Amino acid sequence: MRYSLVRQILILAVLALIPAVGGAVYFRHKISWRSAILPSEMVTVDQARAWGENVIWVDARPDEEFARDHVPAALSLNEDRWNELLPQFLAAWSPGKKIVVYCSSLGCNASREVARRLRREAQLPDVFVLEGGWEEWLKKR
Amino acid sequence: MGRVAEKEMKTTPNTQPSTSNVEPSAGATTSNIFWRTVDFVVAGIFIYAGAIKALDPVQFASDIDNYKTLPWPVSVALAFYLPWLEIFCGFSLVVRSLYRGALSILTALILVFTLMTIAAKLRGLDITCGCFGHASQNWSFTAHLALDLILLAAVIFLLGVRRRELAVNT
Numbered sequence: 001m002r003y004s005l006v007r008q009i010l011i012l013a014v015l016a017l018i019p020a021v022g023g024a025v026y027f028r029h030k031i032s033w034r035s036a037i038l039p040s041e042m043v044t045v046d047q048a049r050a051w052g053e054n055v056i057w058v059d060a061r062p063d064e065e066f067a068r069d070h071v072p073a074a075l076s077l078n079e080d081r082w083n084e085l086l087p088q089f090l091a092a093w094s095p096g097k098k099i100v101v102y103c104s105s106l107g108c109n110a111s112r113e114v115a116r117r118l119r120r121e122a123q124l125p126d127v128f129v130l131e132g133g134w135e136e137w138l139k140k141r
Numbered sequence: 142m143g144r145v146a147e148k149e150m151k152t153t154p155n156t157q158p159s160t161s162n163v164e165p166s167a168g169a170t171t172s173n174i175f176w177r178t179v180d181f182v183v184a185g186i187f188i189y190a191g192a193i194k195a196l197d198p199v200q201f202a203s204d205i206d207n208y209k210t211l212p213w214p215v216s217v218a219l220a221f222y223l224p225w226l227e228i229f230c231g232f233s234l235v236v237r238s239l240y241r242g243a244l245s246i247l248t249a250l251i252l253v254f255t256l257m258t259i260a261a262k263l264r265g266l267d268i269t270c271g272c273f274g275h276a277s278q279n280w281s282f283t284a285h286l287a288l289d290l291i292l293l294a295a296v297i298f299l300l301g302v303r304r305r306e307l308a309v310n311t
Contacts, residue, residue, distance in 0.1 A: 008242020012233065016226040023198055023221045031199045033214050036206055109209070116203070 037112055043128040045140045048100045056093060058101040060114040061134065071102070071137055077114055090122065102130035102137065176302050183295050184234035187247060191227030198224070208261055226250070234299075241303060248296045255289040258282070 003011065032038050048055055057074035059066045066076040075092055077085045093099070099118060103110035111129045118127045130136065194201040202220035206213060226246065233243030262282050 003239065003242070005241050005245060008239040009246055010242075012226065012229050012239055012242050012246055016222060016229045019195070019225045020222040023195060023225070027198055027221075031202060031217060031220075033217050036203065036213050036216075109206075 036109075037115075037129050041115065041128055042131050043100055044131050045136050048098075048128070048130060051098055051100075054096070054098055056089075056097050056099050058089065058099055058111075058114060058118075059134075060101050060103045060110040061108075065104070065134075071134075074102075077101075077118075078110065079113060079117075082117070086122065093124065098126045098128060099124060100128050100130050102133045105133045105135040108133055176299065179295055179299060180234045180237075183247070183292065183299065184231040186231075186292065187227045187234075188231035191224040191231065193224075194220070195224035195228065208257055209264075210257070210260075223250070241300070244296055244300050244303065248293070248300060251289060251293045251296060255286070255293060258285050258289060 030038075035042075048057075057071045058077045059070045059074045060078050061070075061076075062078055062080060063076065066074075066078075070076070075085075075089050077089045099115075101111040101115045101118070103114075111133060115127045115129050118124045132139075198217075198220040201224065202213075202217045205211065205216040205219055211219070227250065230243035230247050230250075233239045234247075
C-alpha cells in the first residue's frame, strides 16, 4: 500500500503517539507534568523549619547573592564552583540529616539541578528543594 | 489529494523495487547495497537512541528542559513522544514501509537537534544533549555536533537517492 508523503508522516506521528501515551501512564508516578520536581521532593519553608536542627540548608545561588544574604547556617553549593564547594558540603553533612536546597525564586532552576546532582552524583538521600526559594524564605522570615 | 501525489501513489513504489524489465547493472546493485546499508545504520542509531530514552523518559525530560527553551509540560510530552517517533521511523527505514515519511521526520528531528545543540553552546549552556541517554552524558559538544551532522548528511543523502530512484521509476 502506498501513501503520499504527508500521509506517511501523519501515520508515523499517530503510531508513535500510542506507546507514548502508554509510557505517560506507566511513568505517571515518577514524573510530574506541572513541575520538574516531584511533589515528594519539594518542601515548604514551614515544613523545613519544623525539621529544626536536622536540616542542612544549601544555597544554590551564585556566590555574590550568597554573600549578600542567605538562610542562617546555610552552605553555599552552586554549579559554578561545584567541584570546589562539594567537599566542604560533604564534610558538614552527616547521615540522617535532611538537605534543603534553595535558589532565588519559584522560577529558578539552580536548586533543582543542585538537588539532582546531590542525589545522583553524591548519592545522598533526603534531598529536597525549597518551594519558592529565597523569596519565599524572606516572606516568612 | 493532489494530482501529483495521486500519480506518485499509482506509479512509484514506496517499498517495492522497480518492476522494470531492465536488469539492474552491477554498479546500480552495488550502489543499492551501499544505500541499504546506510538505511540500516541510520535506522539502528535512531532505534537505539529512541529505546534508551523511552526507557528513561524522566531523565530525557530533564535533558530537554536543560536547553531552557520549552516549558516543563512540553518537555515531558516530548520526552514521552520523541523516542517512540524515532523508533518507529527507524523501523520504517528497515522494512521500507512509510519510508519517505520516516526519512522526512528524521531529517526534521536531526535538524532541530543540531540547531538546539548549537544554540545551547552559543548561549553558554553546559549541558548534555541526552541524545543517547546516559551513554552520551560525557560526550563533548564537538562529538555531539559531529554525530548530528553525520546523521543529517546521511538522511539527506538517503532522501536524495530515493527521490532520484522515484524519478527514474516514473
